[in-house]
Amino acid sequence: MTTETSPLIFDGHNDALLKLYRAGGTSAADGFLTGRDGAIDVPSSKAGGFGGGFFAVYVPSPVDLEFKFEEMAKASYDLPLPDAIDWEDAFPVAMSQAAILFDLERRGALKVCTTAAQLRATLGSGVMAAIFHIEGAEAIDAELNTLEVLYRAGLRSIGPVWSRPTIFGHGVPFRYPSGPDTGLGLTDHGLRLVKRCDELGIMVDLSHLNEAGFWDVARHSSKPLVATHSNAHVICPHSRNLTDKQLAAIRESDGMVGLNFAVAFLREDGRMLADVPLEQMLRHLDHLIEHLGEDRVGFGSDYDGAVVPEELTSCAGLPKLRHAMAKHGYNDALMAKLCHENWLRVLEKTWGE
Template sequence: MEAISINLGNMPIFDGHNDALTRLWLSDDPDPVHAFIHQRLAGHMDLKRCQQAGFVGGMFAIFLPPYAYVKQHHPNKLFDPRATDFSQQQIEQICLEQLNLAQQLAQRSHDIQICTSVEEIQRCRAQQKLAMVLHMEGAESLQHNPDLLDVFYQAGLRSIGPLWNRPSRFGHGLNAKFPHSPDTGAGLTVEGKAFLQRCADRKIVVDVSHMNERAFWDSVDILQQPIVATHSNAHALCPQARNLTDAQLKAIRDSQGMVGINFDVAFLRADGQRNADTPIDVILDHLDYMMDRLGEEYIGFGSDFDGALISTELEDVTGISKLIERMQQRHYSSELIEKLCWRNWLDVLNRIWL
């Protein structure tokens, strides 16, 4: 990519993970697309705040929320209040509805575009558009209908986390109380391994952020492409099962992969507590630790905006400017800040997509 002189006061941000599409799907607003484009929303992101923050793009997740959460907080979204879980048909419908929301955002705003190449992301950055890279967090919608992968791919999907916390046909999932090692059960199933290969054949990013340790190493054995964790932190600093051990970080580095730092305080704090009264410097502590093990080229942001409890000091997407100020206070060079804020993400996407 071309060398560009960057004003740190107007640093572009490309982020590895957010749940804005799921928040829009859960919204009670009769027109959530209009609200995202034209209003200030209750969550961490909307178009105006992204523009204010210099947030030029990121991975926008299509995600199936837990049934119990939807039943408690958004019962109007349930298909059958008497059921105890979503049917496979409903899972597929929910994910297709979130895909449709992404398509509507791009159709109804000249300032938003679904991107499938780094060149398109770069053009969006130059034109001050919001670049959406479609990601699927947990691939349950694809587990019984493999042809759906091509439907989503043709619509722009370029990144998939095959597993979430729940078990599926693809693997055991990852769910454990704090503190815990990432070794929480079995790895990928035969179907899961075949699914990873199908994704790799299409040059889709495979996200290991919600994989347990055995599934992670299964993925390392299968994939001949960079290993990516879109929103994970250092297990040595916060022993959540979903955070990455030093051995995992080394494997990601060796693959020329990528880790996006998760801003959720429960995955940052040494005590694992969901406490928003957490200084944002802890994000930099994880950055420093992982740069020591990954190098400067393989790490960036993976905020989990609209799907996380973040520091009240950070507040929302506009708070990234405070992170940049803290980086400067820790004497990060302008070149390093540029790498962490956007360039590293675009480099790893190039390594996978080309």
């Protein structure tokens, strides 16, 4: 039954670890337990029925955020991609963010889950369920030695790229209007990464990959195709969004797409402006459900990493989204699928446990 805080929402992407890292690392983690200036913390999760999600480890580039936001508020834009980051520079930053994740687990704020059974049990426990995810594989070396070690530490999901290039492939720029076909696909290193992730049971995240990279994964992976935080290109023609042809491939693989709350990927005009009604999110959900089916759609908020609609700036606001979905006509069974059951299904199939 749908209520203010149920079904629990399990989310495909957040950048809380980056925000905590920038605020001081493990010394800033107290605020995650008691309340902080951010989208996700323990009090907000309880108020909003936020059950957890993919906690991304992301190595930031030096970016002028004020310039980026000003450009993305315009009618069209094409931001230059940041330079690639070497493994030697990325690895210590990634380890610092992973340490924050495990410190939060030690404090009882969340539980890092490595199996679908653990995930399901944790969702019913009152503790946030977390998946250790890497967004942009700069911290993985060409020999994949760090991948093996991080898998042992609990890594279960990885995006080969953010938007800047890596030794594994190429991402899409922040460009509007634009399709996702913006350059070369996976490198030989990238193909080996996909193969080893399949063998280990690490989910490969297609969000941020350009179209050539997407099709490379589709050809070489035996697992469901998953984009943790992407939207419908036919509604918002941004380079970050998925075409109907890509959605058809995801459906064919029995994969999954998490709806991104970032306003530039929701709005038809592609602008980074927060006055986005919840009805616009429902338009994307309807399109994704139409093309993927009810079992392959969920949420991937991008909380703590993007400008999101004014009504949903914190996970405490998620009851508003549930109310809008129920008012739109989604029944209880569909609500449960969209909120968390579909993520459990695709992770069980991807991880094999």
